Amino acid sequence: MVAFVKWYVSSLNASYSSRVPKGEWEKKPYNPVLGEQYFMKWGQVDDCGETNVVCEQVSHHPPITGFCIKNEKAGLTLNGHTGQKTRFSTTSLICDQVGQSIVELASEESYLLTSPSLTVNGIWYAAPYVELTGNSYIQATTGLYATFEFSSKGWISGERNHFKCYIRKNGGNSKEYLYKIEGQWSYKSTITPYGSKKSEPFLDVTQLTPAPMEVKPLDQQGEMESRKIWQHVSEAIQAGDTTKAGVEKSKIENQKRAELAEREENKTTWEPIYFKWQDPEPKVQSLQRMLSSAVKNKYDPVTSGNWVFHPSQ
Known part of the structure; x- marks a missing residue:
């Protein structure tokens, strides 16, 4: 579980911080079709084998x-879905991430993980940036669970991107924990065993080197792949031609x-190619029950289902 939490923290940095170069602000993303x-x-990194990624927009309203x-060699599979529910709060845009993922290991361990909410600040000043807020959870079949609390500013330092994580045993005293992990998910964090006053370094994400990402050349991509769909919009943006970008975007819409x-005229239903909705999904449902019994009313999932990947299609 400690190793899983370390990976989870590194994934937060990769998803919400490292992709925005220093000195730059968040950009408005494309709205997936x-x-x-x-x-x-x-x-391959350190002889761990290739890791393959497949994503598909399975719903437009709501976006999911x-x-x-x-990674077959490592015996690891992560299958999940994410949806967004957005709302405004004073000067910020809040995006609640709905959904969950299941990570399965060759050792037959499974982990359920959820995602925190996103707050986009600085919109009115044309300098938007993302912060994580609220809570997220990890529940393992091993009988351990982790709770995360995200804060826009540190309790002491006032720095951004702070979090606290507690690893506990299911069925144990909720006031006791095995480990407390805290710090900045975009920088350094420490780990402290229960009952100890001494903290040790846990993770410094600035020292991590991302694995090389490989994407097929544009001329080898299918018509529904992201870079192919948005090719002309991207080219216009890169050329600084906002008028043409708007025209190309309107063509797609x-x-x-x-x-x-x-479809409405023919009364047909659109179906995803690579994913099928399963509700309830047995592993999701089982791990949700374990987590709910531990954290009580703090965890209220929208669904026990998951968009399950079907590679044979």
């Missing part, structure tokens, strides 16, 4: 993405509206 796909892989990350109208 229904059925949009993304494929990539991380090459299904994803699967798999109008095409998708026409496709929707055709």
Whole structure:
């Protein structure tokens, strides 16, 4: 569980911090279209084998993405989905991430993990940046669970991107813990065993080197892959031609509206290619029950289902 928490913290940095170069602000992302796909892989690192990634936009209203990350040599599979519910609060945009993921290991251990909420600040000053807020959870079949509390500023330092994590045993005293992990998910964190006053270094994400990411050349990609769909919009943005970017974006949106109208006229239902909805999903349901019994009313999942990857299709 300690190793899993370390990976989870590093993934937060990779997802919400390291992708924005220093001195730059968040950019408005493309709004994925229904059925949009993304494929990539991380090459071999330290003889761990290749890690393949498949993503598909399985719903447009509400927006939901299904994803699967798999490394056969390492015996690891991550399968999950994420959806977004957005709302405004004073000068910020809050994005609640709905969904969960299941990580399965060759050792037959499984881990359920959820995602924190995102707060986009600085919108009115044209200098937006993301902070994590609220809580997230990890529940393992081994009988251990972890709770995360995210804060926009540290309890003492006033720095951004702080978190506290407690690892506990299911069925144990909720006031006792095995480890407390705290710090900045975008910088350094420490770990402290229960009953100890001495903390030790846990993770410094600035010292990590991302694995090389591999994506097929554009001319080898399918028509529903992200870079292919948004090719002309991206080219216009990079050329500084906002008018053309708007025109190309409208072409995509109008095409998708026409496709929707055709489905409604023919009374047909669109189905994802790589994922199928399963509710309840047995592993999700089982781990949710374990977690709910430990944290009580603090954890209230929207669903016990998951968009399950079907590679044979």
